[in-house]
Amino acid sequence: MTGKYEVIIIGAGISGIKTAIDLYRGGVNNILILEARNCIGGRLKxxxxxxxxxxxxxxxxxxxxxxxxxxxxxxxxxxxxxxxxxxxxELVYFDKDDKTVPSWKFEHITDEIICYISLSYLKDPNKPDISLKQICQEYYEKKHDLIDPDRWGKAIATIRIFGELWHGESWDNLSAKFVFDEDGHLGRNVLVKSGYSKVIQNEMNELPDKFETTNIKLNTSVKCIDYSNDIINIHTGNDSFSCDYVVLTLPRSLYSIDDPNDPSYIKWVPELPGDFKKLSHYFExxxxxxxxxxxxxxxxxxxxxxxxxxxxxxxxxxxxxxxxxxxxxxxxxxxxxxxxxxxxxxxxxxxxxxxxxxxxxxxxxxxxxxxxxxxxxxxxxxxxxxxxxxxTSWNNDIWARGAYCTSKVGCPDSETLTNLFAKGLSNKIRFAGSETVDGSANGCAHGGWFSGQREAKYILDDIAKKL
Ligand SMILES: Cc1cc2nc3c(=O)[nH]c(=O)nc-3n(C[C@H](O)[C@H](O)[C@H](O)COP(=O)(O)OP(=O)(O)OC[C@H]3O[C@@H](n4cnc5c(N)ncnc54)[C@H](O)[C@@H]3O)c2cc1C
Known part of the structure; x- marks a missing residue:
């Protein structure tokens, strides 16, 4: 199968679908979405x-x-x-010894440790990045005479819970410099009781009814992107497609895969620029x-x-x-x-x-x-x-390779990584995806939505310039 499209979007998660909606609204309807899974939604499951x-x-x-x-x-x-x-x-803290741990036992010390971490890097921006665990030990060495040992144990346990269960990573690996360095959250968290698949459906309802069957190709993983010519060629296992613009919405972790035998590997012709290679370790x-x-x-x-x-x-x-x-x-x-x-x-x-x-x-x-x-x-x-x-099985999921981006020891600031993608490879090779937006939406479903909005606007503006 072959075909020529104005825009090909790789991935039918929230980012890809939002890109399609805005392009469609802007008058571009010769769109194809290629999706490796057998359903839409990606990491909304x-x-x-x-x-x-x-x-x-x-x-x-x-x-x-x-x-x-x-x-x-x-x-x-x-x-x-x-x-x-x-x-x-109502929320309850507890541990192995106590069915309830009152928050006064730890919260002021927890706050002080978080403050110690940010002050350390504010005072000395060249201080080497170390793990969250190491910086907590550093704080303890300097301040242990000021803290009751029981309260210290509970404070450190809450630091671990906040760091590890927001980032999905052990405190041995989390970057002290960036783990709590997120922009302030813009409001509360709301549990989606009816399931995020309904949220995706609400988005799909913005597209024509037949779009899902005519413009989305499921079970189709992209294997090669050839952007050596003006027209971009995209190869899947059996088929080839060409397009004027491509928008990749893959989880960032997939761009770090450089083993041609890996099922998630994508071959780029020519290769991705050096910056991607240099930073790819931090995409995991x-x-x-x-x-x-x-x-x-x-x-x-x-x-x-x-x-x-x-x-x-x-x-x-x-x-x-x-x-x-x-x-x-x-x-x-x-x-x-x-x-x-x-x-x-x-x-x-x-x-x-x-x-x-x-x-x-x-x-x-x-x-x-x-x-x-x-x-x-x-x-x-x-x-x-x-x-x-x-x-869940997000580590073993070959189209995700983990849940979402995290800040590991030694990583650059989040803006450097998101900008690498947000600026695109050229005006025709574009990246969307929840991990390509900075700020508090980074790595979140609504971040994916913002990224789709951004890339559709970019392409519509680029097309308009040529008219
Ligand atoms: C366990 C977990 C909990 C989370 N909790 C929250 C939360 O509470 N709130 C929140 O806002 N966010 C949360 N997130 C993050 C949120 O789910 C994601 O940020 C968002 O769904 C990403 O959307 P996306 O479209 O950018 O990427 P994806 O949904 O990953 O879409 C990318 C698509 O590309 C496809 N693909 C990959 N490789 C190829 C290929 N070679 N060819 C073709 N297609 C390919 C994939 O199959 C996938 O469908 C959570 C994520 C996880 C895993």
């Missing part, structure tokens, strides 16, 4: 519960972040067809993971929105994780959806280890890990076995 039919779990994005400046949330409100929930009500993603536990009845508080499990120990062997090795957040579906289910958030390397557990004993291993943690929020002496366990 909702699954219906088999036990509780009215409940949907999101294995990718779950929240509208930046509620004051999120066009996807605004649209959901306007259309009134998406259930959402502000899950920022962290992996926020999720484990869904469904039970036959609720044996924990029905009113708490989230339980924060603090961890004071560290994994001795990442391949053989033990209960309490990692901090986790338990999202209470009894509170937000009225069903006895908890969703645990995980970080790498735990997310990866869970994905790679032997399938025969996987559920048993997962429950061994989480049972003692869930027991701490339980009203029952021994928590009953779950009736179902689901988990």
């Amino acid at each position: 909702s699954v219906k519960s088999e036990n509780f039919p009215h409940v949907t779990y999101d294995l990718g994005a779950s929240w509208f972040h930046d509620a004051l400046a999120n066009p996807l949330f605004d649209k959901a409100r306007e259309l009134g067809n998406i259930d959402y929930y502000f899950d920022d009500g 993603a962290g992996s926020l993971g999720k484990v869904v536990f469904e039970f036959s009845e609720c044996f924990w508080s029905e009113t708490v929105d989230r339980f924060y499990a603090l961890s004071k120990q560290e994994p001795k062997n990442p391949n053989d994780p033990q209960p309490w090795d990692y901090p986790t957040i338990l999202i209470n579906y009894q509170a937000n959806s009225g069903v006895p289910a908890l969703v645990a958030l995980t970080q790498n390397p735990l997310s990866s280890t869970i994905e790679n557990f032997d399938p025969k004993t996987k559920n048993e291993r997962i429950w061994q890990l989480f049972q003692p943690v869930i027991a701490q929020i339980s009203n029952a002496k021994v928590p009953p076995q779950p009736i179902n366990i689901l988990h």
Whole structure:
């Protein structure tokens, strides 16, 4: 199969779909979207519960972040067809020793550590980047005589929870310089109860009905992009297409793959410029993971929105994780959806280890890990076995290779990385994707939407210049 298009978009996630919507609105309708998966949505992936039919779990994005400046949330409100929930009500911190850890025990010290980190790099911008764990140790060496050891242990555990479960990465690898260096969030977080797939559907409704069948080619992975001529040639396994403009919306992690035998590898003709090669190590993603536990009845508080499990120990062997090795957040579906289910958030390397557990004993291993943690929020002496366990597999997903971008030790600032993509390779080779926008939307679903808006505008302006 061959074909000539005005614009080819690679990837049918939120970024690719928004690019198509705005191009279409701007009068460009000779568009083709090539998508490697068998469905649209990319890292927006909702699954219906088999036990509780009215409940949907999101294995990718779950929240509208930046509620004051999120066009996807605004649209959901306007259309009134998406259930959402502000899950920022009652929250409980706990650890192995205490069923409740009051926040006064740690919050002022936690704030001081975060302040210490930013002051360190403000005072000395040339201070070498070290890991989040190392900078916490540095703080402790200087200040331990000022802190009660019990409060220190709890503060450090909360630092770990905030860093690791936002970035999906162990504090051993997170950059001290950039881990808390995000632009302030623009409002609250809103849990999308009806599932992000409805959000994608709301976007698709902006395109003509037949667009999905006529302009999106599923199960089609791009293998080669030849931009050596004015007309760009795009090769998939079996077919070739040509276009005037191409917009790539791949997760950033995929641009770091340089092994031609890797199934996600894309050959560029000519090769991508040196800057991409130089920085490609920092394109790798962290992996926020999720484990869904469904039970036959609720044996924990029905009113708490989230339980924060603090961890004071560290994994001795990442391949053989033990209960309490990692901090986790338990999202209470009894509170937000009225069903006895908890969703645990995980970080790498735990997310990866869970994905790679032997399938025969996987559920048993997962429950061994989480049972003692869930027991701490339980009203029952021994928590009953779950009736179902689901988990994410973003590390092993060849079209994602992790959840989303993170800040690893030694990485450049986020603007350098996003600009590399946002400026494009030329006026014809463009990049969208949630990891190509800077600021608080970076790596988020609405960031993808903004990137599609940006690239469609760029192309429409470029076409207009030639008229
Ligand atoms: C576990 C998890 C939790 C998250 N939580 C949140 C959250 O709560 N709130 C939030 O706002 N964001 C969250 N995110 C991030 C959000 O999901 C993403 O930022 C957003 O969905 C990315 O959209 P995108 O279109 O840029 O990329 P993608 O959705 O990844 O779309 C890119 C598409 O390109 C396709 N593709 C890849 N390679 C090829 C190829 N060679 N040829 C053709 N097609 C290809 C992929 O299959 C994919 O469909 C989360 C992500 C994960 C994984």
